[in-house]
Amino acid sequence: MSLDALDRELLKTIADLHEIPTGAFNIRKDGKGVERKSTKNIIIEPKTDKSGINIIIAPNTKNEAVHFPVLLTLSGITDVVYNTIEVGENSDVVLIAGCGIHNPGSKKSQHDGIHEIIVKKGAKMRYIEKHYGSGEGKGERVLNPKTVLIMEEDSIVEMELTQIKGVDSTVRITDAVVKKGAKLVVTERLLTHGYQEAVSKMNIILEGDGASAEVISRSVAKENSKQIFKPEIIAKAKSKGHVVCDSIIMENGKISSSPAISAEHPDAELTHEAAIGKIAQDQLLKLMTLGLSESEAVDVILRGFLK
Numbered sequence: 001m002s003l004d005a006l007d008r009e010l011l012k013t014i015a016d017l018h019e020i021p022t023g024a025f026n027i028r029k030d031g032k033g034v035e036r037k038s039t040k041n042i043i044i045e046p047k048t049d050k051s052g053i054n055i056i057i058a059p060n061t062k063n064e065a066v067h068f069p070v071l072l073t074l075s076g077i078t079d080v081v082y083n084t085i086e087v088g089e090n091s092d093v094v095l096i097a098g099c100g101i102h103n104p105g106s107k108k109s110q111h112d113g114i115h116e117i118i119v120k121k122g123a124k125m126r127y128i129e130k131h132y133g134s135g136e137g138k139g140e141r142v143l144n145p146k147t148v149l150i151m152e153e154d155s156i157v158e159m160e161l162t163q164i165k166g167v168d169s170t171v172r173i174t175d176a177v178v179k180k181g182a183k184l185v186v187t188e189r190l191l192t193h194g195y196q197e198a199v200s201k202m203n204i205i206l207e208g209d210g211a212s213a214e215v216i217s218r219s220v221a222k223e224n225s226k227q228i229f230k231p232e233i234i235a236k237a238k239s240k241g242h243v244v245c246d247s248i249i250m251e252n253g254k255i256s257s258s259p260a261i262s263a264e265h266p267d268a269e270l271t272h273e274a275a276i277g278k279i280a281q282d283q284l285l286k287l288m289t290l291g292l293s294e295s296e297a298v299d300v301i302l303r304g305f306l307k
Contacts, residue, residue, distance in 0.1 A: 007071060010100035013164065014130040015069045025067040026053050031079045042066050042093075052082035052114075055095075059088035059120070067096045070113065075105025075139045080112045087155075089120040095127045099143055101167070103135040110142035117147065119155040119182075127159045133166025140168040149176040151184060153208065161188045162306075163198065172200040178239075180208025188217045189306045192225035192253070202231035206239035206268070217245045220302055221253030232260040235268035243272040248279060248305060 003011070003020075007029070011017040020035070024042035027035050033053070038044050041061040045054050055066060072079060087093060095117075103109040119125050133141035143163075151157055163170065178184050184204065192198050204213045215231045233241035243259040261270035279301055287297035 006073060006102055010071050010073075010102060010132070010134075011069060013132050014098035014100040015067055015096050017067060017069070021065075021067050023065055023067075024055075026055075027067075027069060027071070028079075028081065029071040030074050030077060039064070044068075047082065047084075050082050051080060052084070055083065055085040057085075057087045057091055057093055059090055061088060061091040061093055063092065065094040065096060069097065070099040070111055072099070072101040072103075072109050072111055075103050075109055075137055076107030078110045081114070083113070083115045085115065085117045087117070087119045087123045087125050090122045091120075092124045093126075095125060097128070098130040098132075099145075100132045101134070101141040101143065103133070103137045103139045103141050105137040106139050108140040108142060110140075110144070112144045112146075114146045115148070118150045119152060119157055121152045122154045123152075124156040125158070127157065129160070130162045130164060131167055131170070132164045133168065141166060142169045143167050144171045146173040147175070149174070149184075151176065151178045151182040153179050154181040156183045157185070159184070159186045161186065163190045163192075165191050165193065167192075167198070168194075168196050170198045172198070174202045174204075176202075176204045176213070178204065178206050178208070178211040178213055180237075181210040182208065183211075184213040186213070186215045188215075188219075190217075190219040190227065191222070191302075191306060192220070192227055193222040194225060195223075196225040198226070199228045200230070204231075204233045204241070206233065206235045206237060206241055209238045211237060211239040213241045215243045215259075217257075218306055219247045219255065220250065220306065221247065221255050222250045224252045226254045227256070229255075229257040229259070232262065233270060234262045234264065235270055236264045238265055238267035240269045242270070245274040247276045248302070249276055250278065
């Protein structure tokens, strides 16, 4: 497969890929699969009934990764993809997804990605998803990711969900069912600027005894952008959950954060907290005394906050 300079830049940004990976991967561009590779333990196959792929990871697969990024480089395109991923029992793997939109024109470019992930008993998965928009055109860059996660007994999942910049509109939905002894940690990082709007909704159900979930949301709303956060953990068994939402607001940004917890079992332990504020002046002054300009100091603080 031949990648041009723009493709390479998008892949580097959303998937840390500087070249075609040696392991399993699927690269989708402008609504079409352009190249795919399976390995002995990770099979990637196209769906036959709709647009998307199936990723099947064999039991006991260790220290392997699969990349499945999406690129949009045309103006006026709408891409909808349905991916189903099965992580076999006792595996330990990394999944790298993400979408980069470069819109060079005046029409809206949109990607809606629906991922159904089943993590089998005793498996461990790290899931990394980055979203990014670029392009000098006036057309909107729209990304609407939805992840439906089923975690079987004693599985462990770490999810890192990041929106870097350049996305004009997004509705992000994460639904998860966490069964007996399973552990879920979700970290979401979100940056908006200009007149961008972002909505993030999470619904996590702790279904089995000993299940646990932690949601950590960090966001920055700059200029005239708007953000809405609605994470919820529902405990239906003897389980633990915690939600943290920390946000920095700048210029005329607007943020609404509504973390929620619901207990349906007497032995459930659930907590939540939320904070919205501006950059502390003492942090700015300290960095500026080290020789940084105010804008450089702000950039350092925001990078550290969203790291």
